[in-house]
Amino acid sequence: MNKIVECVPNFSEGRDLQKIDQIISPFRGKPGVKLLDYSNDEDHNRLVVTVVGEPEPLRDAVLEAIGIAVQLIDLNHHTGQHPRMGAVDVVPFIPIKNVTMEEAIALSKEVGAEVAKRYNLPVFLYEKSASAPHRENLAAVRKGEFEGMAEKIKLPEWQPDFGPAERHPTAGTVAVGARMPLVAYNINLNTPNLDIAHDIAKKIRFIGGGLRYCKAMGVELKDRGITQVSINMTDYTRTALYRAFELTRIEAQRYGVSIVGSEIIGLVPMEALIDTASYYLGLENFSMQQVLEARIMEE
Amino acid sequence: MNKIVECVPNFSEGRDLQKIDQIISPFRGKPGVKLLDYSNDEDHNRLVVTVVGEPEPLRDAVLEAIGIAVQLIDLNHHTGQHPRMGAVDVVPFIPIKNVTMEEAIALSKEVGAEVAKRYNLPVFLYEKSASAPHRENLAAVRKGEFEGMAEKIKLPEWQPDFGPAERHPTAGTVAVGARMPLVAYNINLNTPNLDIAHDIAKKIRFIGGGLRYCKAMGVELKDRGITQVSINMTDYTRTALYRAFELTRIEAQRYGVSIVGSEIIGLVPMEALIDTASYYLGLENFSMQQVLEARIMEE
Numbered sequence: 001m002n003k004i005v006e007c008v009p010n011f012s013e014g015r016d017l018q019k020i021d022q023i024i025s026p027f028r029g030k031p032g033v034k035l036l037d038y039s040n041d042e043d044h045n046r047l048v049v050t051v052v053g054e055p056e057p058l059r060d061a062v063l064e065a066i067g068i069a070v071q072l073i074d075l076n077h078h079t080g081q082h083p084r085m086g087a088v089d090v091v092p093f094i095p096i097k098n099v100t101m102e103e104a105i106a107l108s109k110e111v112g113a114e115v116a117k118r119y120n121l122p123v124f125l126y127e128k129s130a131s132a133p134h135r136e137n138l139a140a141v142r143k144g145e146f147e148g149m150a151e152k153i154k155l156p157e158w159q160p161d162f163g164p165a166e167r168h169p170t171a172g173t174v175a176v177g178a179r180m181p182l183v184a185y186n187i188n189l190n191t192p193n194l195d196i197a198h199d200i201a202k203k204i205r206f207i208g209g210g211l212r213y214c215k216a217m218g219v220e221l222k223d224r225g226i227t228q229v230s231i232n233m234t235d236y237t238r239t240a241l242y243r244a245f246e247l248t249r250i251e252a253q254r255y256g257v258s259i260v261g262s263e264i265i266g267l268v269p270m271e272a273l274i275d276t277a278s279y280y281l282g283l284e285n286f287s288m289q290q291v292l293e294a295r296i297m298e299e
Numbered sequence: 300m301n302k303i304v305e306c307v308p309n310f311s312e313g314r315d316l317q318k319i320d321q322i323i324s325p326f327r328g329k330p331g332v333k334l335l336d337y338s339n340d341e342d343h344n345r346l347v348v349t350v351v352g353e354p355e356p357l358r359d360a361v362l363e364a365i366g367i368a369v370q371l372i373d374l375n376h377h378t379g380q381h382p383r384m385g386a387v388d389v390v391p392f393i394p395i396k397n398v399t400m401e402e403a404i405a406l407s408k409e410v411g412a413e414v415a416k417r418y419n420l421p422v423f424l425y426e427k428s429a430s431a432p433h434r435e436n437l438a439a440v441r442k443g444e445f446e447g448m449a450e451k452i453k454l455p456e457w458q459p460d461f462g463p464a465e466r467h468p469t470a471g472t473v474a475v476g477a478r479m480p481l482v483a484y485n486i487n488l489n490t491p492n493l494d495i496a497h498d499i500a501k502k503i504r505f506i507g508g509g510l511r512y513c514k515a516m517g518v519e520l521k522d523r524g525i526t527q528v529s530i531n532m533t534d535y536t537r538t539a540l541y542r543a544f545e546l547t548r549i550e551a552q553r554y555g556v557s558i559v560g561s562e563i564i565g566l567v568p569m570e571a572l573i574d575t576a577s578y579y580l581g582l583e584n585f586s587m588q589q590v591l592e593a594r595i596m597e598e
Contacts, residue, residue, distance in 0.1 A: 004595065036594045052595055096591065181591075188583070245580055261581040270569050270592045276576035281544055282560040284487070292395065292480070293569045293592055295335045296303065296351055 001032065001054050004097035005104060006181065007062055010089045011047040011069045012078050014040040019072045020047050026064035032057030036267065045080025046089070050267065052096060055107050062091065063114055066174070070119045074170040075146040085142045085149050086172035088115075092127065093178045096269070097297065104178035105129045112176040116163030122153060122173045123162040129177035131161050138175055146172040183233040183272055184265035185241060186219075187248045191257045194220045197227035200251045204229070204244060211247065213239035226260065236272040242279045270294075300331065300353050303396035304403060305480065306361050309388045310346040310368045311377050313339040318371045319346055325363035331356030335566065344379025345388070349566065351395060354406055361390065362413055365473070369418045373469040374445040384441045384448050385471035387414075391426065392477045395568070396596065403477035404428045411475040415462030421452060421472045422461040428476035430460050437474055445471040482532040482571055483564035484540060485518075486547045490556045493519045496526035499550045503528070503543060510546065512538035525559065535571040541578045569593075 013019050020040050024047075027035040033053035040047040053061065066088045073087035091111065095104040105128050112123040130136040134157065144152045149167045152158050159165050160173065167173060189197055198218030202208040205216040213235035219228045229248055233239060249259050271288060278286050288294050312318050319339050323346075326334040332352035339346045352360065365387045372386035390410065394403040404427050411422040429435040433456065443451045448466045451457050458464050459472065466472060488496055497517030501507040504515040512534035518527045528547055532538060548558055570587060577585050587593050 001595070006591070034595065036591075052591075096595075241576075241580065259581065261583040263583045264585060264589055266589065267591045267594065268589055270573065270590050273573045273576040273590070274569065276580060277540075277572040280579040281540065281575060282558065284560040284562045286563060290563055290565065290567055291569050291572070292305070292335075292351075292566045293596065295566065296300070296333065296395075297592065297596065 001034075001052075001097075003054055003099050004052050005055050005058055005099050005107060006050065006052045006094040006096050007058055007091065008051075008094070009049050009062060009065065009091045011049070011065075011073065012045065012075060012080070012084045012087055012089055013047050013069070013073050014045040014080065015042050022072060023047065023065055023069050024049055026061045026068070027051045030057055030061055033061045041082070043080065044082035045078060046082045046084065055099065055103070059107060059111055062111060063118065066091070066115055067119060070121060070168070070171040075172045076170060078146070083139075083142055083145050084172075085144075085146050086121070086168070086174045087170065088121075088174045089142070090126070090138055090175045091177075093176075094181050095178070096181070101128060101178060101180070108176050108178045112162045115174060115176065116160075119168075119171070121163055121168050121171055122160035122165065124173060124175045125161040125177055126175040127177035127179040132157075141175050149173050180235040180237070181269050183236050183241065183268050185231045185233055185244065185262065186265065187229045187231065187245060187262045188221065188224075188260045189227050189229065189252060189257050190260045191227055191255065192220075192225050194218050194227050196252075196255045196257055197229055199255075200248055201229045201231075203251050204231075204247045211239045211244060214244055216244075233272075236269070236275070240275050240279065241272055242276040300333075300351075300396075302353055302398050303351050304354050304357055304398050304406060305349065305351045305393040305395050306357055306390065307350075307393070308348050308361060308364065308390045310348070310364075310372065311344065311374060311379070311383045311386055311388055312346050312368070312372050313344040313379065314341050321371060322346065322364055322368050323348055325360045325367070326350045329356055329360055332360045340381070342379065343381035344377060345381045345383065354398065354402070358406060358410055361410060362417065365390070365414055366418060369420060369467070369470040374471045375469060377445070382438075382441055382444050383471075384443075384445050385420070385467070385473045386469065387420075387473045388441070389425070389437055390473060390475045393480050394477070395480070400427060400477060400479070407475050407477045411461045414473065414475065415459075418467075418470070420462050420467050420470055421459035421464065423472060423474045424460040424476055425474040426476035426478040431456075440474050448472050479534040479536070480568050480571075482535050482540065482567050484530045484532055484543065484561065485564065486528045486530065486544060486561045487520065487523075487559045488526050488528065488551060488556050489559045490526055490554065491519075491524050493517050493526050495551075495554045495556055496528055498554075499547055500528045500530075502550050503530075503546045510538045510543060513543055515543075532571075535568070535574070539574050539578065540571055541575040
């Protein structure tokens with residue numbers, strides 16, 4: 001694959017394995033498309049799929065899977081812990097290789113327009129594809145969920161970007177957009193005091209005056225008797241992983257607390273870790289072109 | 300490519316661009332073979348090719364290139380700074396992906412046998428493929444070079460592993476073997492004192508009681524007014540890069556010297572750097588399967 005885009009569609013079905021299998025079937029055995037992972041959560045009643053591909057075959061497979069989900073999932077009978085506003089809740093496209101953010105945005109808009117046309121589903125563009133600042137944040141778009149969307153979608157500021165200004169009777173609405181790869185990164189502290197973890201989280205995160213592309217909160221790891229700064233790095237190319245790690249270490253010092261380790265949840269682009277190695281080794285004149293696997297993947 | 304082997308054949312021609320082009324031509328445009336890099340040095344009068352591929356197509360392309368080099372290069376008229384014993388001086392095979400060292404050794408022996416048969420060239424197996432401990436080290440095998448090999452090859456302990464016990468009249472002899480990926484890694488010190496760089500090198504390297512898979516020497520960087528510990532990491536999976544870096548830092552302390560930076564020369568497998576990031580971040584439960592590119596490369 002020369003150009004690679006990742007897509008992480010979230011579907012509102014985490015329990016019926018037969019339906020789940022049908023929804024992911026368009027991602028299997030297609031040239032130019034590779035299913036990397038999928039996980040369904042029964043409590044959340046949600047399916048998260050991770051798939052990569054060349055832009056066109058990926059687009060076609062995603063459109064097909066959305067069609068199946070719209071047919072199979074009825075939000076009127078959906079219960080689960082995770083907030084949701086549609087059978088297909090959110091469809092982010094992420095540029096991975098030889099693809100610009102502009103191309104990923106264009107792809108998301110193409111998919112959004114086609115979803116509205118084929119399935120008569122109202123589509124909100126979000127994140128980098130958003131048509132207005134108040135629509136960038138997924139939580140803001142989704143607020144009110146499926147139930148509230150019946151009225152919300154009639155408000156002038158919540159007109160969908162594509163499709164009818166009316167909630168689909170069973171499939172609700174969907175958010176489609178482009179974003180940077182997200183790295184879920186947690187840093188473990190040798191204190192059971194959740195207040196400390198939360199204080200540190202507040203200092204390192206963007207909204208607290210910390211790092212630009214960093215979201216964070218304090219979490220208790222009861223079984224280990226410690227706490228954690230749970231972080232989402234929303235653009236590792238701008239805010240590097242090691243910066244969150246070192247800043248956490250420095251903030252922890254004033255509490256006499258230290259880091260016992262950290263962990264990456266799910267997938268991480270190699271560049272995020274290689275950049276970290278490069279920092280600690282003080283690498284001079286280093287280029288990703290020196291990484292054997294990067295060269296092998298070139299076409 | 301599902302199984303990937305790397306091959307870095309060294310040819311004794313660094314000046315005639317037309318001949319160089321002929322020698323590398325078997326590595327171009329072949330399915331299952333990818334030419335990553337080649338560099339010719341006029342002073343050394345040597346060509347170093349880096350190619351990856353699936354075992355069988357790679358084997359065929361390497362055999363073809365060796366045939367061309369044997370035809371084009373006459374060692375009787377070869378001068379250059381780099382020691383050499385043949386038109387094709389050395390052919391290492393390196394396991395990269397889904398290939399064991401045992402498979403790489405088997406591949407090297409298959410190529411060695413075929414080179415002897417097709418081109419009547421004496422072949423020494425070296426490194427992991429060596430048939431005796433005194434033949435593991437390339438420098439030991441090559442000692443005497445093309446000129447001395449006329450007599451050396453007649454000694455009982457230097458009988459070739461394949462082919463006639465007689466130097467090829469124009470193409471000399473060749474060493475073929477399997478080895479781990481080699482990472483050329485240099486650490487720069489803020490001192491102009493070459494003795495200090497050399498002392499540190501002696502302490503961190505294997506033969507000086509240092510790290511098992513580490514070769515090192517002191518080098519002067521005259522234009523920058525500093526010195527360098529120039530390192531070959533011969534098995535980064537056993538002796539990690541960060542260990543050489545930290546040990547150098549610790550040894551430098553007793554001289555009041557510090558590290559100003561480091562550099563990687565040429566290609567490096569991503570795992571060598573990801574392992575380093577993992578150390579500095581104290582990653583818990585991390586697997587290479589979490590690296591997006593590793594997953595994309597899977598088949």
